[in-house]
Amino acid sequence: MSGGVFMLVAARDLRLAGRRRFEALLPVVFFIVAASLFPLGVGPEPQVLRQIAPGVVWVCALLAAMLSLNTLFASDHQDGSLEQMLLSRHSTIMVAAGKALAHWLLTGLPLILAAPVLGVLFDMHTQSILTMVAGLVLGTPVLSLLGSIGAALTLGLRSGGVLILLLVLPLCIPVLIFGAGAVGSVDVGLSAAGHLSLLGALLLLALVAAPPAAAAALRISMS
Amino acid sequence: MRTAVWAATGCWRGRVGSAKSRALPSIHVGNRPISAPASLVALNVSCRRGEEWLFRDFSFSIQPGELVWLRGQNGSGKTSLLRIAAGLSRPEGGTVTVSGGRPGAYIGHANALKDDLTVTESLAFLARLHGLECPSQRINAALRTLAIHHRRHAFVRTLSQGQRRRVALARLALEHEPSLWILDEPFDALDTQGIEAVNQLLAAHLARRGSVFLTSHLALSLPDTPVSELEFPAGAPP
Numbered sequence: 303m304s305g306g307v308f309m310l311v312a313a314r315d316l317r318l319a320g321r322r323r324f325e326a327l328l329p330v331v332f333f334i335v336a337a338s339l340f341p342l343g344v345g346p347e348p349q350v351l352r353q354i355a356p357g358v359v360w361v362c363a364l365l366a367a368m369l370s371l372n373t374l375f376a377s378d379h380q381d382g383s384l385e386q387m388l389l390s391r392h393s394t395i396m397v398a399a400g401k402a403l404a405h406w407l408l409t410g411l412p413l414i415l416a417a418p419v420l421g422v423l424f425d426m427h428t429q430s431i432l433t434m435v436a437g438l439v440l441g442t443p444v445l446s447l448l449g450s451i452g453a454a455l456t457l458g459l460r461s462g463g464v465l466i467l468l469l470v471l472p473l474c475i476p477v478l479i480f481g482a483g484a485v486g487s488v489d490v491g492l493s494a495a496g497h498l499s500l501l502g503a504l505l506l507l508a509l510v511a512a513p514p515a516a517a518a519a520l521r522i523s524m525s
Numbered sequence: 526m527r528t529a530v531w532a533a534t535g536c537w538r539g540r541v542g543s544a545k546s547r548a549l550p551s552i553h554v555g556n557r558p559i560s561a562p563a564s565l566v567a568l569n570v571s572c573r574r575g576e577e578w579l580f581r582d583f584s585f586s587i588q589p590g591e592l593v594w595l596r597g598q599n600g601s602g603k604t605s606l607l608r609i610a611a612g613l614s615r616p617e618g619g620t621v622t623v624s625g626g627r628p629g630a631y632i633g634h635a636n637a638l639k640d641d642l643t644v645t646e647s648l649a650f651l652a653r654l655h656g657l658e659c660p661s662q663r664i665n666a667a668l669r670t671l672a673i674h675h676r677r678h679a680f681v682r683t684l685s686q687g688q689r690r691r692v693a694l695a696r697l698a699l700e701h702e703p704s705l706w707i708l709d710e711p712f713d714a715l716d717t718q719g720i721e722a723v724n725q726l727l728a729a730h731l732a733r734r735g736s737v738f739l740t741s742h743l744a745l746s747l748p749d750t751p752v753s754e755l756e757f758p759a760g761a762p763p
Contacts, residue, residue: 310650318642377639381640383637387654
């Protein structure tokens with residue numbers, strides 16, 4: 303039954319995003335535009351671009367994911383939908399998980415799809431691009447899950463958008479390090495398995511811990 | 526309308542027979558005992574906003590088949606009390622016990638509708654969220670009850686305030702359990718026809734031994750339906 307509300311909330315958020323396509327596309331547009339500025343700023347040297355590419359792509363992905371976090375629960379809070387979700391017979395944990403899933407599908411997944419294009423832009427090798435995509439597949443859900451905690455904690459607060467960044471960005475540093483490190487390892491001829499395994503471990507940890515934490519934060523924020 | 530004013534000031538500061546005991550037959554709330562399993566029992570409930578006490582040691586109960594109209598001035602804490610009763614807020618002190626653990630329906634000031642969903646989609650989402658079976662015929666019937674059926678395919682953003690309220694209240698027409706309904710100003714923005722439709726829903730719910738706890742700045746017009754008034758003093762007690 304609670305699994306039902308997980309899909310119910312996620313499907314509703316996807317439907318709403320489908321009806322506001324421009325807003326839904328903003329994170330991926332920001333991701334592409336921000337990453338595209340770096341070659342203009344640091345110059346067209348292929349070696350330099352190849353060297354900074356993993357870090358640039360991951361930082362831009364991180365910022366793009368943060369961009370839409372402040373609206374994760376805010377609109378439902380404003381129109382009263384969140385009250386109904388908390389009062390439903392379903393688990394609030396599943397509600398929080400459903401919201402995080404929708405956020406990842408709307409933000410993380412488009413970033414993953416756009417990342418190879420940026421890889422080509424930065425003259426990355428095919429193997430590096432594949433590793434970067436694998437890292438994003440494992441890392442972007444962590445960003446959404448951690449972001450859901452920050453969004454729930456800052457719900458209804460003034461300057462909530464800035465507070466989310468201050469709360470969530472430090473928690474995302476390991477994802478950034480292991481994600482960029484995986485591509486760096488491949489670039490110097492080493493295996494990326496260690497970094498990707500750690501990203502996988504972070505994902506498992508976030509999957510287990512983030513929805514209950516976000517649910518508890520929602521209850522605190524609403525009361 | 527038969528009006529029974531009870532516990533107006535008597536329950537203020539919690540004149541409860543036995544606050545420590547949870548055995549319902551021994552508890553008196555205001556000047557009446559809680560006999561049958563109550564829909565809601567609030568014992569010594571206190572609420573604070575910042576440093577200011579909205580209310581302290583407030584006690585009351587709602588029995589099955591009873592409608593309690595919470596009355597009070599603006600800012601007296603009516604909405605806060607409703608939110609505590611619904612389980613959305615924690616009281617500073619005291620306990621609230623709702624039969625079944627949670628109210629069957631809570632409709633606050635906000636209508637819980639999304640601008641970019643249609644009327645039918647919005648109501649179906651709310652129904653499924655609350656675990657109600659919602660074939661389209663039932664959704665349509667509920668909308669027809671509130672006379673908003675003709676806008677069922679319209680986006681919520683195109684509705685007037687009164688029409689939005691009707692859609693939110695149409696959820697009540699989907700409920701058939703004798704549960705507790707908590708309604709915060711349900712008649713807001715409704716016209717005469719809308720108020721009549723809601724009154725009929727309330728009467729039908731009370732007839733099946735459901736109970737209602739509501740606030741309204743409009744006088745209730747429920748012929749043949751007993752209404753208990755709960756006066757809510759403004760300001761903090763000394």
